Amino acid sequence: MNMINSLTNKTQLSIYTDSQKIKKILTDDKVKFVDLCINADVAILESKLVKNCNSVPVITLKYKLLKVYPNSVGSFFWQKGRPNIVFIESRLNNHNITIGSEFSAFVEESIW
Amino acid sequence: MGILCIISLISYLYILFSEKENEIKDKMISYQINAIQLQKLKIENWLNKSCREFKKIETCILKNPDKSDNLNGLLSILINQDIRYVFLVFQDSRGRYRFIGDGASEPAKVMQKIDPDNKQSWDESYFSLKDRIISSYANSDGLWRTYLSPFVRKNKTRLMLVTDFSISLNDKIQNTITPIKNILFYILGITVSIFIIGIIQMLMYFYAKKESYTDELTKLWNRNYLRKLLDDKISYNQYIIAMADIDFFKKINDQYGHDAGDIVLKDIAKMFRHTVNRDDFVFRYGGEEFLFLLQKKSYQQILDALMLATQQLTIRVTNQTIKVTISVGVNKDLHRYKHFADMIKSADIALYNAKISGRNQITYYSDSMDEKSSSNFQIVQAALDEDRIFCEYHKIVDTISNQVFKYEALVRIRGSDGTILYPNSFIEVIKNTNIYTDLTKRVIDIVCHKILTCPGLHFSINLGLQDFNNTEIINFLLNAIEKNSQLLDLMSIEVLENDKVDNEKRCIEVIQLLQDKGLKIAIDDFGSGYANFSTLLSYQFDIIKIDGAIIQKVTEYDKAIKIVESIVNFAKLHNMIVICEFVSSKEIYDILKSIGVIYMQGFYFSKPSTECIAHLDPDTFN
Numbered sequence: 001m002n003m004i005n006s007l008t009n010k011t012q013l014s015i016y017t018d019s020q021k022i023k024k025i026l027t028d029d030k031v032k033f034v035d036l037c038i039n040a041d042v043a044i045l046e047s048k049l050v051k052n053c054n055s056v057p058v059i060t061l062k063y064k065l066l067k068v069y070p071n072s073v074g075s076f077f078w079q080k081g082r083p084n085i086v087f088i089e090s091r092l093n094n095h096n097i098t099i100g101s102e103f104s105a106f107v108e109e110s111i112w
Numbered sequence: 113m114g115i116l117c118i119i120s121l122i123s124y125l126y127i128l129f130s131e132k133e134n135e136i137k138d139k140m141i142s143y144q145i146n147a148i149q150l151q152k153l154k155i156e157n158w159l160n161k162s163c164r165e166f167k168k169i170e171t172c173i174l175k176n177p178d179k180s181d182n183l184n185g186l187l188s189i190l191i192n193q194d195i196r197y198v199f200l201v202f203q204d205s206r207g208r209y210r211f212i213g214d215g216a217s218e219p220a221k222v223m224q225k226i227d228p229d230n231k232q233s234w235d236e237s238y239f240s241l242k243d244r245i246i247s248s249y250a251n252s253d254g255l256w257r258t259y260l261s262p263f264v265r266k267n268k269t270r271l272m273l274v275t276d277f278s279i280s281l282n283d284k285i286q287n288t289i290t291p292i293k294n295i296l297f298y299i300l301g302i303t304v305s306i307f308i309i310g311i312i313q314m315l316m317y318f319y320a321k322k323e324s325y326t327d328e329l330t331k332l333w334n335r336n337y338l339r340k341l342l343d344d345k346i347s348y349n350q351y352i353i354a355m356a357d358i359d360f361f362k363k364i365n366d367q368y369g370h371d372a373g374d375i376v377l378k379d380i381a382k383m384f385r386h387t388v389n390r391d392d393f394v395f396r397y398g399g400e401e402f403l404f405l406l407q408k409k410s411y412q413q414i415l416d417a418l419m420l421a422t423q424q425l426t427i428r429v430t431n432q433t434i435k436v437t438i439s440v441g442v443n444k445d446l447h448r449y450k451h452f453a454d455m456i457k458s459a460d461i462a463l464y465n466a467k468i469s470g471r472n473q474i475t476y477y478s479d480s481m482d483e484k485s486s487s488n489f490q491i492v493q494a495a496l497d498e499d500r501i502f503c504e505y506h507k508i509v510d511t512i513s514n515q516v517f518k519y520e521a522l523v524r525i526r527g528s529d530g531t532i533l534y535p536n537s538f539i540e541v542i543k544n545t546n547i548y549t550d551l552t553k554r555v556i557d558i559v560c561h562k563i564l565t566c567p568g569l570h571f572s573i574n575l576g577l578q579d580f581n582n583t584e585i586i587n588f589l590l591n592a593i594e595k596n597s598q599l600l601d602l603m604s605i606e607v608l609e610n611d612k613v614d615n616e617k618r619c620i621e622v623i624q625l626l627q628d629k630g631l632k633i634a635i636d637d638f639g640s641g642y643a644n645f646s647t648l649l650s651y652q653f654d655i656i657k658i659d660g661a662i663i664q665k666v667t668e669y670d671k672a673i674k675i676v677e678s679i680v681n682f683a684k685l686h687n688m689i690v691i692c693e694f695v696s697s698k699e700i701y702d703i704l705k706s707i708g709v710i711y712m713q714g715f716y717f718s719k720p721s722t723e724c725i726a727h728l729d730p731d732t733f734n
Binding site for chain 2: 063079080081082083084085086105106108112
């Protein structure tokens with residue numbers, strides 16, 4: 001939740017997600033799930049089939065989806081049984097997003 | 113002892129297995145690590161050969177996809193059911209770990225960052241150049257241990273091989289060790305249970321054994337323990353025997369109730385226990401009888417202490433206090449006897465002498481003690497046991513109708529040698545004992561039976577005034593009346609009052625109760641001792657039997673005649689019958705007849721006999 005909060009200054013977040021797990025995890029009062037991606041402040045996506053999501057900053061749940069969604073700014077995913085976080089610096093800048101210093105260790109210059 | 117050894121051994125094995133568990137696990141990992149090390153060497157050699165021209169291996173691999181594939185292939189060889197992930201990483205300038213190679217079927221991208229679950233341990237291994245096995249925090253993914261192995265060149269880590277062991281390896285080891293541990297645990301549990309059961313049974317055995325040797329009420333040793341001591345051949349020469357008896361215990365029971373009697377016994381027993389020495393023995397020998405085995409060196413002191421302690425003992429029963437005394441008979445020359453029973457018998461004789469000498473004293477056995485009289489307890493008891501108690505019946509005559517008015521039942525004992533024993537030789541001795549009660553009940557029984565076999569004849573039974581305080585005797589009498597109501601018409605009681613009575617109020621109530629049922633009560637020996645006119649103020653007797661001592665004097669003293677006459681007149685006024693006993697001659701008969709006496713008893717008419725007839729012998733008055 002802190003990671004998501006760091007992407008926006010809004011007190012009330014509208015989130016679009018195609019992941020049922022995310023809907024179960026994010027139960028904060030500040031979070032409101034929307035049905036259309038275009039209406040969201042942030043989109044959290046785990047598949048590459050979501051359309052009409054180009055203007056919204058996207059967090060992917062798989063590393064390789066960073067390449068699928070050009071508007072993705074970061075990714076939360078499991079790798080080798082370990083949780084991983086990646087933010088892409090240039091994409092953050094594209095969305096004028098400044099993340100907190102505690103996440104600076106996860107900022108990468110490029111997608112491999 | 114054997115069980116303790118087994119328990120110790122099994123406990124040792126169990127602890128050993130528990131401690132060795134981790135060692136075993138590490139051993140299993142080390143077998144895997146040997147294989148990993150071999151493959152790591154191959155990878156290192158291949159890297160050295162394949163990336164020789166490159167300054168940095170990461171550049172070599174990044175720029176050569178086929179080399180990346182080869183490397184991944186070499187890493188994938190290590191993956192098996194126990195090894196979940198194998199990958200190669202290096203640390204960049206910013207301290208982040210990045211993939212160089214990955215043995216997974218879908219390998220991670222070269223240069224892709226990986227966030228370690230335990231970065232500190234990774235760094236320690238990376239910079240210390242040493243292999244490490246760490247626990248994995250990622251066990252939600254089925255990971256158990258992580259093996260970190262740096263590739264070192266020129267004293268610097270270039271790459272680090274990361275091998276994640278699957279939890280299945282741990283499970284495999286657990287599945288082998290756990291059943292063994294369980295078996296050991298169950299065996300241990302069963303063995304400990306058997307041991308505990310054994311201990312409990314042993315304790316119960318000793319407790320039961322102690323209980324069987326202990327009197328339930330007083331907690332003193334009982335006869336069983338005495339028998340055991342005798343079987344163990346106690347050395348008699350070191351001891352003396354003392355028999356102690358609580359004086360007038362029967363009275364206490366009758367006056368205060370059996371519960372109070374139990375309290376008395378318990379308190380006395382407790383006092384006895386605390387007074388004797390540790391090496392002495394106290395047994396509850398009978399109802400209120402105690403046997404002491406006291407050491408010869410200190411018995412005198414102990415006996416004195418016992419008497420003093422008894423005097424000082426105050427027993428509290430509800431709102432009342434009871435004081436008791438004891439009589440003690442001592443046999444201090446045990447060496448003279450062959451059998452223990454004889455030792456006790458002599459102590460018993462000494463006890464009897466203490467009783468007849470006034471009670472509340474210690475008497476020492478000597479050969480000069482009258483054995484015959486001292487054995488009267490035994491004689492009466494034996495007579496009861498062998499049914500040698502019987503009654504003779506003395507006529508009381510109606511001098512107007514010249515018929516038998518009634519018979520007075522007189523108790524006798526037929527000795528084992530055929531001789532007859534009369535009450536004056538045994539009654540006083542057994543008074544206030546259970547034997548006396550048993551004897552009285554037997555007489556009541558004999559008379560009740562006689563009434564049935566001699567229809568129409570009336571019989572009287574002699575009871576002491578104190579007997580009306582004896583619940584057992586009175587209940588026995590009431591039961592007999594209840595079974596056969598004709599006893600009320602054919603039986604009466606003659607009350608002998610030659611002692612001051614305890615609880616006179618109760619006596620009066622009981623006599624009244626019997627009279628209300630229809631029983632006639634006579635006062636015997638009237639005119640002497642306690643049986644005088646003042647007695648008639650408290651009691652409402654139906655019959656007055658004038659003392660024979662007065663009757664015998666009517667031929668000598670006018671005064672005697674006047675006394676008898678006044679009693680007769682008094683009785684007439686109060687509707688009481690008068691009987692004169694000890695009428696031994698015609699002269700006495702004529703005098704008594706002249707002053708209006710109707711009912712008479714004495715040798716002038718007949719002597720006591722076992723036969724009963726309703727009419728008089730025709731020669732009676734000749």
